[in-house]
Amino acid sequence: MNSAITIGLVVIGLCIVISVLFKKSVIDRKIAELNDLEDERAKAKIKAKEILERAEKEAQARGKEIELKAKEAVYYMKEEAEKEIKLAKNDLVQKESRLARKEETLDNKIEKLEVKAQELEKSAEDLEEKKQEISKLREAQEAELERISGLSKNDAKEMLISKLRDDLIHETAVAIREYEGKLEEEKDRISRRILSTSIGKASSEYVVDATVSVVNLPNDEMKGRIIGREGRNIRAIEALTGVDIIIDDTPEAVVLSSFDGVRREVARRAIEKLITDGRIHPGKIEEVVNKARKEIDKDILDAGEQALLELGIPGMHIEIIKTLGKLKYRTSYGQNVLTHSIEVAKLSANLAAEIGADTELAKRAGLLHDVGKVLEHDIEASHALIGGEFLKKFGEKQEVINAVMAHHNEVEFETVEAILVQAADAISASRPGARRETLSAYLKRLESLEEIATSFDGVESSYAIQAGREIRIIINPEVISDDAATKMARDVAKRIEDTMQYPGQIKVTIMRETRAVEYAK
Template structure:
């Protein structure tokens, strides 16, 4: 039994050894297969690299050939352009030579003419001396015949001349005004109608208040908040007065600063839509609305430049220009007005052959000082000019801005055109609105100016302040003096008052003789 057991154990060991050997042989075979595959992969990779190198060499040669062809073509074009430029230079040299010959001949003529004029002047001096001697003899003869001294005759003559001068002045004014009126109508109608027709634009009327519609009247209480904390927070953060009255489902925002008013309006609308109204949320929404408005301001400024085709302007000027969107003057949106003035000025400049780009740029910027004049005691024209000077605007643009209300002298035609365009835009029917107090003060001012002249009995501002009719004393003021008075009153109004459009001055003089038959 022991021998059988040992035999079994021996067979088991032998079988185990044979099994392990076969397993080892299989792994060796697998390793050999992996080595073959690795070798094949290396060979394939080498082939791919060789193929890629060949393709890259071919493409680089192709690119090099194309580049050489391009260089050759550019060289030919450059040679053609140089040849054309040389021909043009030769032609210009020929024309210049001809002009030099013409100028030399003209200079010779001028010199000969100057010699002739010198001789004529000498003859005139001699004649003048003879006339002076003759005049003295005549004066002595006249004094002896008239039995009057020279001073007495002079005073009598001056007195007569004064009366004649008033008459002649009145006639001259009438004649000049008639001629000027005809010529002005003919030219101005053509130029202005052409310019205004080209510059048609939309008009937006704004006010100093904004109305926010509410979904219901309960929302008023939520806006006010407990003990008024919400409304006080909104007013403190925005600087706008919130008026909550009996108007159903609406609150009114009041402020002269259009930017602040718009921030408050947007913030309240966001709070209403969100539904959460408390001081923390109010501060968050106001800050968000203020950022949106800042972005809108820049976009408004850039849009104005894009609409007018004006390039190259400092960002601070663009921001200030954008703020005009939220500023009004006599109910007229200032940015819309500025764009309209720019278009009118450019069109007038084109009609008159002036610099259209300068006129357009100055017209757009002429009222930029209106958003800067809250804390500075000066007119918006001067403030705007000083502001533009800080950011490197052209002197011609600065002068046009500062001169458009006659506070500095005009230095260019374009500056005058900007002032004219400003007046056209402001006087357009419906462009501006006046408060009742301002309107009444303007009428009172017109009547005060008229009654300040000697000989005026009464004056009446009519046609909404577009005309002033003056009744004068016929015993004090003659017909000729009335014509001159009308001119003086109109000039005084121009110098002392600001008004849209024009004001007609009409003087009425009447002599009545009354008698009763008994």
């Protein structure tokens, strides 16, 4: 056991020795490396010192070079500045010289102005003296003229003014004749071209509608069946349709009378269906009337849509279309209002195209211009204003609304298309045979024409002729001169335009030794 311990101690000793030797070799190697590093460090220091010395030398050389360049630049800049200063001094000297000359010139001018001012003061005094002399001479001349002429100053002034007034009237009449002649030629040429083109494009035929409808019966016995026992059938029809049924001695016919064309058409269709069916009693009458009313509602909508389709107008509210369709059963002076509205739309569009205006706006406004006629029996107002308010509720453009409301001059025109709608309305209404005029309205128009003519001084008599298309005025030649007659013709025509409504135009003829003619349009 002791030997084993000995061996173990020996082995441990050997291990320690080996470890020490290994560490010594490692330390020696590290020392060698450190020595090498020290050598390299020394070399690096030497090399760095050489680089620093070389850099210092180069820096000194570079600095000297920069210093030399800077000195050269400063020298050149100094030289340039001296040149500029010299030029500025020369320029300043020249300006001072010019200013001195100008001051001298101004001093001379001021002296001259002072002399002229003194002369003007003297002239003003002389002028005032001359004015006084002239005033005295004028007073003397006026006194002498009054003595020679036997007229006072005021009398002479009135005579002169009267003479000037007569000359002015003469010149005015001559100017009116000259300019109106030229204007008439040009106006007639342009108007004929535009209107003939527009009317030709929109030509249509009219069937003058009446305010009554006639229902033909198969025999006179049918009248009794329509009346019914104790009149119950005819009362039922009148109550349901709102139409007066006139049964007289006319053979095989009954007459339906109503201001509302829609109601009249409903009654006409209902009676025709009842006659065809043969069963006529209050229950059946109510059924047939309701059926006819539905058919009419559909026809009204179809008529409105057909008008839009014919004119190519898109995008309109359904209520406006229905109201427009009702115009099919509305007449004005015997003229069908829907047919009239369609023609006005075409004429408006054609007139707008001729002058370069908005054709679509003119067409739309022309179609809708009389839409208020369907509503006017429910509201106390003009159909133009009613129509405009109705269109406003359903979102129509302001330009369309203004054209509708202005076509009878009840509001101001806002667009040229509104004026074209009014013109197209007048053209359509004034066509020969397009409208019928009641006797009372016709006689009233003739009386108004004659009253306007006789209201002027110097008129002896007046006569409305040519169905109210011409007014002939006979004047007193002692009171009205030829020149004044020309002016009177224009004044009469203007008053007719301002105070009356009429289709077409009225010719005003003043009769004296000569005749002066004017047209109210």
